[in-house]
Amino acid sequence: MTTDRLGWSGRFVALSGIVWREAIRFAQQRERFLSALVRPLVWLFIFAAGFRSVLGLSITPPYETYVLYEVYVTPGLCAMIQLFNGMQSSLSMVYDRETGAMRTLLVSPYPRWFVLSSKLIAGVAVSILQVYAFLLIAWFWDIRPPPIGYLALLPALILSGMMLGAIGLLLSSTIRQLENFAGVMNFVIFPMFFASSALYPLWRIQESSELLYDICWFNPFTYAVELIRFALYGQVNWMAAGVVIAITAAFLGAAIYAYDPSKGLVGRKRG
Amino acid sequence: MSGTADHDALRVESVSHAFGAVQALKNTSLTVKRGDFVALLGVNGAGKSTLFSLITRLYDNVSGSIEVCGHDVRREPGPALARMGVVFQSRSLDISLTIRQNLRYHAALHGIGRREAIERGDRVLERVGLLDKGESKVATLSGGQVRRAEIARALMHDPTLLLLDEATVGLDVRSRTDVVDTVRALVESGEVGVLWATHLFDEVRTTDPVILLHHGEVLAQGTAGEIAGDTTLSDRFLAMTGIDEREIAA
Structure with a gap:
């Protein structure tokens, strides 16, 4: 009986259970949901409104006409929600490790890669809900992509969420204490967000600094933003999709390695 | 083997x-x-x-x-x-969930579906004398109750x-x-x-x-x-x- 449950049907049950637990925790943390919404809305309502008058945007794909700055910045804000959510999941992994709850997960009979991937999927599911809630509010602010964009956005959000979650997962394997998480804010979230195409088009950045342009070009977050931007208009940015998939594979692979007791970092450290 | x-x-x-x-x-x-x-x-x-x-x-x-x-x-x-069922030295239940929710989560991690998890949950809670506490949040339990809940969890998958x-x-x-x-x-x-x-x-x-x-x-x-x-x-x-x-x- 016990061994029967180790097959794929059992794995599906395990995946559902991990997503269910994440959903319950998310539902209990109303402030988390609110802050996840308020953060991009502040950028949209205040920052973007102020920037509209000083930043001119030329017509660049996927846009076929001039767009308001609020429209331009919306995909970046969707990615920002996922970025924060990915780091929040990382924080929750570190917290679970400190409190011991992580052990429940790690002593599951399913392979470590499967358990960690399930955890990642659970986090992505939550982030997608947050993004759609944000887009619903943005719709009333006249940010109205074509209806097909809302549908095409889903796979893009899954991919970008997986990439950002995988980065968070790898970070969680290297952070030993919750207190060190402030460093993640300063050295990961802010640089990733600002040094990307989320707030300004890359050609604009190139005009002011070639070095900053190069940094933005190498920043994986830029590709998550562009993947979302094109998807919102029913298009696929294949280069962005390829980069996001490759980065996801690399970071998820590294995180699984780090959590593997026979190879990685976590099992070799005491505590 | x-x-x-x-x-x-x-x-x-x-x-x-x-x-x-x-x-x-x-x-x-x-x-x-x-x-x-x-x-x-x-x-x-x-x-x-x-x-x-x-x-x-x-x-x-x-x-x-x-x-x-x-x-x-x-x-x-x-x-x-x-x-293997494990009760670790440090507490490892999710304190934001009820005992039953913790049991269901653990059961899922062992491939046990919701319906079976409910039946097993009642059985193990009765075994450790916590049947009446199933809907209580872990955060509200005493130290001894938490430990018995952890034992119940460890028994969920037989x-x-x-x-x-x-x-x-x-x-x-x-x-x-x-x-x-x-x-x-x-x-x-x-x-x-x-x-x-x-x-x-x-x-x-x-x-x-x-x-x-x-x-x-x-x-x-x-x-x-x-x-x-x-x-x-x-x-x-x-x-x-x-x-x-x-x-x-x-």
Whole structure:
């Protein structure tokens, strides 16, 4: 009986259970949901409104006409929600490790890669809900992509969420204490967000600094933003999709390695 | 190799483990049979938690072998972990969830669906005397209740081996007695083998198989009565290790 449950049907049950637990925790943390919404809305309502008058945007794909700055910045804000959510999941992994709850997960009979991937999927599911809630509010602010964009956005959000979650997962394997998480804010979230195409088009950045342009070009977050931007208009940015998939594979692979007791970092450290 | 009912619940053979230059376990061997309550006795830092981490695959054992019901934890971690229930030294229930939600989550991590998890949940909660507390948030429970809830969780998937690491630490006398009695009742059913790590000598009965662990080394194995001889188990332990009595209480 016990061994029967180790097959794929059992794995599906395990995946559902991990997503269910994440959903319950998310539902209990109303402030988390609110802050996840308020953060991009502040950028949209205040920052973007102020920037509209000083930043001119030329017509660049996927846009076929001039767009308001609020429209331009919306995909970046969707990615920002996922970025924060990915780091929040990382924080929750570190917290679970400190409190011991992580052990429940790690002593599951399913392979470590499967358990960690399930955890990642659970986090992505939550982030997608947050993004759609944000887009619903943005719709009333006249940010109205074509209806097909809302549908095409889903796979893009899954991919970008997986990439950002995988980065968070790898970070969680290297952070030993919750207190060190402030460093993640300063050295990961802010640089990733600002040094990307989320707030300004890359050609604009190139005009002011070639070095900053190069940094933005190498920043994986830029590709998550562009993947979302094109998807919102029913298009696929294949280069962005390829980069996001490759980065996801690399970071998820590294995180699984780090959590593997026979190879990685976590099992070799005491505590 | 596939595990059968003929195999011991746990067999540890010549296992060593080091953290850098610190040797935490040295050539440790032990066996837990089904229906045994084996006490792993040692003061803090003896290597008990390290051994538990190796058995549960939180750490990798690079020397020797560990088998659970005949399944090597390195080569067949899935079947080995599926037959193992664990109560860790530090609390590991999700305090934001109710007991039943924690049980359901654990059941899912072992591939047990919702409906079956509900039935099993009632059964194990009754077994540990917490049936009326199922809907309580873990954060609202007493220390003893949390420990019994953790034991209930460890039993959800019908394990053959139950590992308990300092399960009574921080509990008052009555709660300690409740927890020990709960585990002993499980052992009497004959289906489960228990490895009970503790530094509290009064939790061990004369007939219990005992392993004395100190500085990562097994000092003695046998029943508590055999090891103690004509003195008490704690006095024998103090004489063998040369440590102060106060270190045991710490």
